[in-house]
Amino acid sequence: MSLWVDKYRPRRLDALSYHAPITASLKALASTGDFPHLLVYGPSGSGKKTRVYATLHELFGPQVEKLKIDVKTFTTSSNRKLEFNVLSSPFHLEITPSDMGNNDRVVIQDLLKDIASTEQVDFSNSKNNGTPKHRFKVVIINEADSLTRDAQAALRRTMEKYSANIRLIMISNTTSNIIPPIKSRTLLVRIPAPSVADITAILADVATKESVHFTADPVQSGFLSQVAANSDQNLRRALLSFETISMSNASVACDGQNAVVTLDWEVIIKNVSSSIYTNRSVSNLAKTRVVFYELLAHCIPARIILKGVLFELLRLCNNHSKAQQLVEIGSMFDERLSLGSKAIFHLEGFVAKAMVALE
Structure with missing residues (x-):
């Protein structure tokens, strides 16, 4: 299958x-x-x-x-x-x-x-x-x-x-x-990202072919468009999320909460970014290194980790000048990731520099 x-x-x-x-x-x-x-x-x-x-x-x-x-x-x-x-x-x-x-x-x-x-x-x-x-x-x-x-x-x-x-x-x-x-x-x-309407039409076609049962009309309720929007216009992710939702329930409930599929590694990145922002210490840097090792061991690319942490820190940071410094630091270590061979060094270096910039 x-x-x-x-x-x-x-x-x-x-x-x-x-x-x-x-x-x-x-x-x-x-x-x-x-x-x-x-x-x-x-x-x-x-x-x-x-x-x-x-x-x-x-x-x-x-x-x-x-x-x-x-x-x-x-x-x-x-x-x-x-x-x-x-x-x-x-x-x-x-x-x-x-x-x-x-x-x-x-x-x-x-x-x-x-x-x-x-x-x-x-x-x-x-x-x-x-x-x-x-x-x-x-x-x-x-x-x-x-x-x-x-x-x-x-x-x-x-x-x-x-x-x-x-x-x-x-x-x-x-x-x-x-x-x-x-x-x-x-x-x-x-190749631009497909629009929410394009993804919604594809999800509706797949639902018809797979005979997915819904508690209400998925198009009129906006359920499929919510799945498409939550996937960041990523068609692959939208299809995988829709299949996960469909397989977990005999009849899919067309509500907004059910349309969200949160990935474990994304939650971990959000949590570690929050801890970096609130606790800028050497001991927390050591804990962050352990989390990064776990993510890399589970085949999450280093650039995805760097991008996720940077964007989450930018969301938490309200200071424009500090946000600009974070972007410059992130771009510097993104280049170093492509030049070096040990990703953990550059990820840890980015966190240390980000902590200094936030302080």
Whole structure:
């Protein structure tokens, strides 16, 4: 049994129900003979990867859905062996180089060089004129904004040298961390967050298909729109929250309190932010470190923790000058998180600096 967010994920561009102009542009790109490198960016849960895979379906057909996982082994300059998972089909590969930390350059150089140096030939279309059709292979790079500068420089060289055999589709939340040479060599496609009305319509469609029972009309009562609003316009989170609410009750009560699904780690971040604001001491800093260790151990990304603590401190702080200092401190340690390898040091450093600024 699959989650609703995967079960009802559109597979084709025609099945996408919002951002129609963007869908039409992607369809036009897929129908052209020269498909460009793409940099697809936008907030989490806006449907970036869904649109990318729908575009691949338009390019290559249903074969892109026949996925397998390969484990590649790479050797660093210090003779250290690294294992890396690659999700692939006959026409594309999906990688997340940022999982390798500061060794992402090795993945970019070795893996993409092997793929790009091999010419892709499509024999399925050679029956008409007897000549095989030259095809390119697509590489999807997740979390492109988390790549190190060295990896992005290696990526730039690969794009220049092997542009005939490979097409890159980079997915990121923002373009601020992407170097200008890569942005100038790609077509930037921004996927905005879906509106509350868009998410509400999708939730209503899923509720109809899953035969979810409600105590009242969910559209007229505004229940589905409340679920959409509470998800911060994140469609993935809205679907997961709606499924959680539906599975916990035989008949969903359409009230405002029931529309809120609070995540445990978000509550922990709010509590630790409140303690930082009220108790600015060395002993509390040590307690905060333990909480951060627990969050990191449960696979909560360090940047999400930093962002959550910063925004909660800004909400609690009424002093404009102090709030400005907190933003500057947060931006400084956000950059250090991308440069360093020990996230706990930078999170703890941010809390210590924030305590001094608040004092």
